[in-house]
Amino acid sequence: MISRLRRRLTLLMTAMTALVLAGALLVTWRLSEEQYRRSAEQLFENNFSSLCDRLADADSVSDVWLAEQEQSTECLLFLKDNGASLHYEGSLASRTPRSELEALVLEAVGQLLDTSRRDSAGAVFRQEAHGTMAGNASDSYFMALALLPRGETGAYLMVASLQDKGFLARHEVLSALQYAGLWVAGSALLALISFWLTGKALAPTALAMRRQKEFIAAASHELRSPLAVIKTSLQAVDGDLPLERQTVLLHNSQKEADRMSRLIDDLLLLANGDLGNLPAHLEPLAPDNLCIEVYDQFYLVARDQGHALTLALPEEAVPTIRADEGRLRQLLAILLNNAIEHTPAETPIELVLRADGKNGGVTISVVDHGPGIPDAAKPHLFDRFYRADASRTSKRNFGLGLSVAKELARLHGASLTATDTPGGGATFTLVFPKGPK
Numbered sequence: 359m360i361s362r363l364r365r366r367l368t369l370l371m372t373a374m375t376a377l378v379l380a381g382a383l384l385v386t387w388r389l390s391e392e393q394y395r396r397s398a399e400q401l402f403e404n405n406f407s408s409l410c411d412r413l414a415d416a417d418s419v420s421d422v423w424l425a426e427q428e429q430s431t432e433c434l435l436f437l438k439d440n441g442a443s444l445h446y447e448g449s450l451a452s453r454t455p456r457s458e459l460e461a462l463v464l465e466a467v468g469q470l471l472d473t474s475r476r477d478s479a480g481a482v483f484r485q486e487a488h489g490t491m492a493g494n495a496s497d498s499y500f501m502a503l504a505l506l507p508r509g510e511t512g513a514y515l516m517v518a519s520l521q522d523k524g525f526l527a528r529h530e531v532l533s534a535l536q537y538a539g540l541w542v543a544g545s546a547l548l549a550l551i552s553f554w555l556t557g558k559a560l561a562p563t564a565l566a567m568r569r570q571k572e573f574i575a576a577a578s579h580e581l582r583s584p585l586a587v588i589k590t591s592l593q594a595v596d597g598d599l600p601l602e603r604q605t606v607l608l609h610n611s612q613k614e615a616d617r618m619s620r621l622i623d624d625l626l627l628l629a630n631g632d633l634g635n636l637p638a639h640l641e642p643l644a645p646d647n648l649c650i651e652v653y654d655q656f657y658l659v660a661r662d663q664g665h666a667l668t669l670a671l672p673e674e675a676v677p678t679i680r681a682d683e684g685r686l687r688q689l690l691a692i693l694l695n696n697a698i699e700h701t702p703a704e705t706p707i708e709l710v711l712r713a714d715g716k717n718g719g720v721t722i723s724v725v726d727h728g729p730g731i732p733d734a735a736k737p738h739l740f741d742r743f744y745r746a747d748a749s750r751t752s753k754r755n756f757g758l759g760l761s762v763a764k765e766l767a768r769l770h771g772a773s774l775t776a777t778d779t780p781g782g783g784a785t786f787t788l789v790f791p792k793g794p795k
Contacts, residue, residue: 359567360560360563360564360567363560364553364556364557364560367552367556367559367560368549368552368553368556371548371552371555371556372545372548372549372552375545375548375552376541376544376545376548379541379544379545379548380541383537383540383541383544384537386537387533387534387537390533391526391529391530391533394526394529394533395526398500398525398526399500402431402433402500402502402519402521403488403502405431405433405519406433406486406488406502406504406517406519407486409427409431409435409517409519410486410504410506410517413437413506413515413517414484414506414507414515419437421446424437424446424449425448425449428448428449428450429449429450431519431521432450432521432522432525433450433519433520433521434448434450434452434456434459434499434519434520434521434522435448435517435518435519436459436460436463436516436517436518436519436520437515437516437517437518438515438516439508439513439515439516440508440513440514440515441516443460452493452497452520452522453493453495453496453497453522454493454494454495454497458493458494459493459499459520462491462493462494463491463501463503463518463520466487466489466491466501466503466518467503467516467518470487470489470503471485471487471503471504471505471516472485473505473514476512480511480512481507481511481512482505482507482512482513482514483505483507484504484505484506484507485503485504485505486502486503486504487502487503487504488500488501488502488503489501490523491520497522497523497524498522498523498524499520499521499522499523500520500521500523501518501519501520502518502519503516503517503518504516504517504518585614585618588611588614588615591607591608591610591611591614592607592611594607625758627762627765627766638682638685638769638770639682640680640681640682640770641680641681641682641683642678642679642680643678643679643680643681643683643686644676644678645676645678645679645681645711645720645722645790646671646676646711648681648683648686648687648690649669649671649690649709649711649722650669650671651687652687652690652691652694652709653667653669653709655691656691656694656698659698660694660698660707663698663703664703664704665697665698665701665703665704665705665706665707666706666707667694667706667707667708667709668706668707668708668709669708669709669710669711670708670709670710670711671711672711672712672713674713675713676711676713676720677713677719677720677792679720679770679790680770680771681770681790682769682770685766685769685770686766686770688762688766689762689763689766689767689774689788690709690722690724690788692759692760692762692763692766693724693763693786693788694707694709694724695759696724696759696760696786697724697725697726697728697784697786700726700728700729700784701726701727701728701729701783702728702729705726705727705728705783706726706727707724707725707726707727708723708724708725708726709722709723709724709725710722710723710724710725719789719790719791719792720789720790721787721788721789721790722787722788722790723785723786723787723788724785724786725779725783725784725785726779726783726784726785727779727781727782727783728782728783728784729782729783730778730779730782730783730784731776731778731784736776739760739776740760740761740763740764740774740776741761763786767788770790771790771791772788772789772790772791773788773789774786774787774788774789775787775789
């Protein structure tokens with residue numbers, strides 16, 4: 359399901375970003391082509407002006423020189439001296455024959471230039487005109503026309519230059535292919551990035567779903583055992599058994615029902631914590647008074663299990679913390695029960711309260727001197743249904759206690775960590791941030 363969702367999100371993100379990229383590249387391509395066209399037109403006009411300046415100062419021009427000019431500028435040249443064509447056949451080929459282009463040029467000259475404009479001495483004014491012209495073979499040209507005066511007798515030289523605009527179309531196609539290649543490469547890169555981002559975005563969801571499946575499987579496994587005992591006991595009660603035996607079976611059923619109730623309570627607490635619906639009433643609380651009450655509650659329990667429980671309180675005043683008293687009692691009970699159950703008899707257990715004078719926080723620790731926590735188990739210690747000792751068969755242990763404790767610590771904005779006790783054992787430390795003044 360997650361893989362299919364990831365593929366769909368990748369496809370959606372890639373399509374959206376590729377569409378934006380296509381729009382940006384299209385605009386850039388159009389601007390680039392427009393700039394290229396303007397540059398080409400400006401270069402054509404500059405070359406023509408330079409040619410006219412040379413012709414205006416030259417007494418004569420040769421066919422070789424004109425051919426060199428055509429080859430260097432890739433422009434067709436047409437010249438007329440006082441209306442008479444020069445004997446120059448040209449060096450460049452064109453789709454429309456030169457004779458037809460010459461006729462079109464003369465028509466444009468008649469429209470754009472005026473040979474009758476003269477100064478007081480009768481010399482023709484120098485004139486230039488620029489534009490475009492269409493040929494007769496679906497070809498199009500940049501066009502430049504000029505009248506150059508030749509002395510004061512009214513003589514003039516007509517110069518025309520045509521540049522086939524086909525190179526613009528070729529450049530446009532090549533440029534379009536380059537931008538298309540950029541779009542393909544960019545889209546591929548965006549697809550990879552999208553795939554990576556969707557993977558990162560869906561990772562918490564995938565983890566949550568995996569944990570949910572593991573949670574349901576583990577819960578089902580834990581519930582199956584008490585249900586089987588209850589079912590078997592009730593079936594046996596219906597049979598022909600002595601009253602004493604029936605009483606034992608009913609007592610066992612009651613104990614298994616109590617186990618199921620505790621398990622369901624823990625599951626509901628964790629589920630509400632995951633949803634952010636775990637109720638809590640955080641109020642200013644004196645941690646030293648609470649520790650004393652919890653110590654009094656567990657002193658006899660620990661002694662009956664062969665443990666000496668001690669309480670260590672600081673001499674200085676301890677700042678108050680914001681806590682739900684009932685929930686915090688439950689958290690400390692889990693830690694103390696965990697220490698009592700997982701340490702051998704005759705090993706001491708300590709409940710330690712400390713005040714952090716520097717940061718104004720409060721630390722509550724449960725210290726035992728048992729076998730400690732294996733290094734391999736430490737990363738999973740607060741996982742749900744995790745048991746460091748897989749062979750443990752105690753029916754009191756569901757593997758949820760420390761998970762519930764972690765959730766209760768988070769509810770109080772505190773941190774719960776497990777470290778090794780110097781000399782052997784485990785220390786669970788609950789650190790509260792600075793409380794209200």
